[in-house]
Amino acid sequence: MTRILYILQKEFIQVLRDKSMLPMILFIPVLQLLILSYTATFEIRNIRLVVCDLDHSSESRELAGKFKGSSFYNIVNYVQSYDEGAEWLKKGTAEQLLVIEPGFAKNIIHTGDASVLLTTDAINGSAASLMNAYGTSIINQFGREMAVTATGSAQLREALRIEPQFWYNPELDYKTYMVPGILVLLVTIIGMFLSAMNVVREKETGTIEQINVTPIRKYQFMTGKLLPFWIIALFELAFGLLIARVVFGIAVAGSIPLLFAVASVYLLVVLGFGLLVSTITDTMQQAMFISWFFMVIFILMSGLFTPVESMPDWAQWVNKANPLAYFIKINRMIMLKGSGFSDFSGLFFGLVFYAILTLSLAVWRYRKTT
Amino acid sequence: MKQIAVDIRDIRKSYTGIKALQGINIQINSGELFGFIGPDGAGKTSLFHILTSLVIPDSGSATVAGYDTIHDYREIRKIVGYMPGKFSLYQDLTVDENLKFFAGIFRTTIHEHFELYKDIFAQLEPFRKRKAGQLSGGMKQKLALSCALVHKPQLLFLDEPTTGVDAVSRTEFWEILQRIKYMGITVIVSTPYMDEAALCDRVALMNKGSIMAVNSPENIVRSFGKNLYAVKSEQMFPLPGLLATIEHTKAVYRSGEYIHYLNEKDDFDPVLIEIYLRACGHGMIQVHQIAPSIEDCFMVLMQQSKAQKAA
The missing domain is CATH 3.40.50.300 (P-loop containing nucleotide triphosphate hydrolases)
Structure with missing residues (x-):
């Protein structure tokens, strides 16, 4: 036991002495939370719209005015022909083109049936469907208002009224969705990279050779290696939660001790993984490369940016081996929904299983190489 | 014990x-x-x-x-x-x-x-x-x-x-x-x-x-033979090859600015080296007996094991 304490003391001295370490521990969470939460968003604002009004009526101007008044739209130009408008889309200086045909006002007043053309740059498919939905809703709204003026009653059109309710994130604020996920990303990066780098550094500098000819037992060495990063990563989580509360006003809806309990188990998976990487590599460069390879796959498939449920079936199966997906889901449940243990016990036991698996694999590999 | x-x-x-x-x-x-x-x-x-x-x-x-x-x-x-x-x-x-x-x-x-x-x-x-x-x-x-x-x-x-x-x-x-x-x-x-x-x-x-x-x-x-000589002449490059052809040669190797030469026979006369080299057209010949060092032992043992392997 005293041996572990000596190893721990040594590790902490080394970590804290490293000049890049402290700023990294303090600035990475702040930067990641602040930058990613604001930028990694699917909300579309300031859509650049080109209006091609060929009708020149008060009704057509009113429709264009509805777009101008929307906080989502920014009219960048008025053009006089469809081709000219298409040119703006082609150059990428506008995302949407609204074409109002001649006779638009006449048709609306006389037949109550008129059409407009809404063209969207759909290179980014999901953004395009959002932009289309915004544009359509503005046009529909306008259509209803016109119908009311024409018939004097809205009852006909609104036979079915939908009353939407948004739970857990009533303001549909994307940041509320992102912050818990980014917190997970944060502890994962700290845990995985620091542990993978640390052991392999001993190999690279040759100190492991000296350490191996001492009575230090494997479990003592590994505990001494993992515990500091386990503590640092949990501190990191606490720090991140504080930023979420102060900067974004996102308080943890559920139990904070429960969140830390899950994080403790999750970190064992991550640290075990980092350790496993460091046992199969000889240099920091190799360890870095392999860690990044898995990190990128884990992150992209984790449901941090895109919902796991909308991935193809095979990807959802692959995701069963992605610890990041588990913890992001649990973290969102605890932080936003206030879920209790019984709500995610299945996911939690999945994490426990992976913790045991990665740690025993790492210990087994470490034994084999020495 | x-x-x-x-x-x-x-x-x-x-x-x-x-x-x-x-x-x-x-x-x-x-x-x-x-x-x-x-x-x-x-x-x-x-x-x-x-x-x-x-x-x-x-x-x-x-x-x-x-x-x-x-x-x-x-x-x-x-x-x-x-x-x-x-x-x-x-x-x-x-x-x-x-x-x-x-x-x-x-x-x-x-x-x-x-x-x-x-x-x-x-x-x-x-x-x-x-x-x-x-x-x-x-x-x-x-x-x-x-x-x-x-x-x-x-x-x-x-x-x-x-x-x-x-x-x-x-x-x-x-x-x-x-x-x-x-x-x-x-x-x-x-x-x-x-x-x-x-x-x-x-x-x-x-x-x-x-x-x-x-x-x-x-x-x-001590177990090293007595007849170890340091040899030098104006033509150093062909020297080892020439020395190796002398009868009962045990080892020839370069050591610093000299070639070290060892003969198996206890009654070996170093004058032979000088005569032989002169006959081959070498000038400025130096031959003197030296006390062997560990390095000499190492070189000789190495040459012997190489010869054994070749045989």
């Missing part, structure tokens, strides 16, 4: 087809200062790795202080001190922190066996708060030795401790090793420097994974 500290029996080890060790047999006595002498690639480090329980041999066995290097590796790690060829302490820890760390993991303190390394540590005293990575080569080596002695090992393994160290520090280091030996610790050293062999109680001459001779440096030199 002498106690055996290290008993090596027919150790073999290959690394991806390269035979690093091909059947090593040696007994090292307790309290000895024993040297493994040989060039790079002789297998010294491989042998040290096996003896310090870092590597498992392909075949054969070895005991250190009576403990088997494979089955009792935990006991061995408690009682040996090991100084790897490459500086292997924590460069970002200070002198004190390194020493305390190694004392800690051996469950001892810096003070418990301080008398063992106080002479060495005295020179490190002014740098105790300095990081190990910022020490000079000689100081790093002294720190590594202190760390290897902190738990008062029964045996001390030093893998090429003087490689890359200046001549003054080397002499000083060997004096330290002598003192450690007198404190009752078996010291096992490897070195590529032939001149350091004379400082050991006994040496093993190693080449290409084999032991060519094991004896005290005096006996090794």
Whole structure:
């Protein structure tokens, strides 16, 4: 036991002495939370719209005015022909083109049936469907208002009224969705990279050779290696939660001790993984490369940016081996929904299983190489 | 009766087809200062790795202080001190922190066996708060030795401790090793420097994974033939080839600015060399008898084993 304490003391001295370490521990969470939460968003604002009004009526101007008044739209130009408008889309200086045909006002007043053309740059498919939905809703709204003026009653059109309710994130604020996920990303990066780098550094500098000819037992060495990063990563989580509360006003809806309990188990998976990487590599460069390879796959498939449920079936199966997906889901449940243990016990036991698996694999590999 | 500290029996080890060790047999006595002498690639480090329980041999066995290097590796790690060829302490820890760390993991303190390394540590005293990575080569080596002695090992393994160290520090280091030996610790050293062999109680001459001779440096030199001559002429390049054609030649090799020549016959007359060379058209011929050194023994043994292999 005293041996572990000596190893721990040594590790902490080394970590804290490293000049890049402290700023990294303090600035990475702040930067990641602040930058990613604001930028990694699917909300579309300031859509650049080109209006091609060929009708020149008060009704057509009113429709264009509805777009101008929307906080989502920014009219960048008025053009006089469809081709000219298409040119703006082609150059990428506008995302949407609204074409109002001649006779638009006449048709609306006389037949109550008129059409407009809404063209969207759909290179980014999901953004395009959002932009289309915004544009359509503005046009529909306008259509209803016109119908009311024409018939004097809205009852006909609104036979079915939908009353939407948004739970857990009533303001549909994307940041509320992102912050818990980014917190997970944060502890994962700290845990995985620091542990993978640390052991392999001993190999690279040759100190492991000296350490191996001492009575230090494997479990003592590994505990001494993992515990500091386990503590640092949990501190990191606490720090991140504080930023979420102060900067974004996102308080943890559920139990904070429960969140830390899950994080403790999750970190064992991550640290075990980092350790496993460091046992199969000889240099920091190799360890870095392999860690990044898995990190990128884990992150992209984790449901941090895109919902796991909308991935193809095979990807959802692959995701069963992605610890990041588990913890992001649990973290969102605890932080936003206030879920209790019984709500995610299945996911939690999945994490426990992976913790045991990665740690025993790492210990087994470490034994084999020495 | 002498106690055996290290008993090596027919150790073999290959690394991806390269035979690093091909059947090593040696007994090292307790309290000895024993040297493994040989060039790079002789297998010294491989042998040290096996003896310090870092590597498992392909075949054969070895005991250190009576403990088997494979089955009792935990006991061995408690009682040996090991100084790897490459500086292997924590460069970002200070002198004190390194020493305390190694004392800690051996469950001892810096003070418990301080008398063992106080002479060495005295020179490190002014740098105790300095990081190990910022020490000079000689100081790093002294720190590594202190760390290897902190738990008062029964045996001390030093893998090429003087490689890359200046001549003054080397002499000083060997004096330290002598003192450690007198404190009752078996010291096992490897070195590529032939001149350091004379400082050991006994040496093993190693080449290409084999032991060519094991004896005290005096006996090794004594068993060497008497007729060793240093030869020089104005045409140095064809000289070894010419000398090799003389009858009963045992070995011919270059040594510094001379060619060393050894003849098997005890009654060999060196005048023969001069006559022969003159007949071949050489001028400015110098021939004089010299006392053999360990390096001469090494060269001759190496040529013999090469000849044996060829035959």
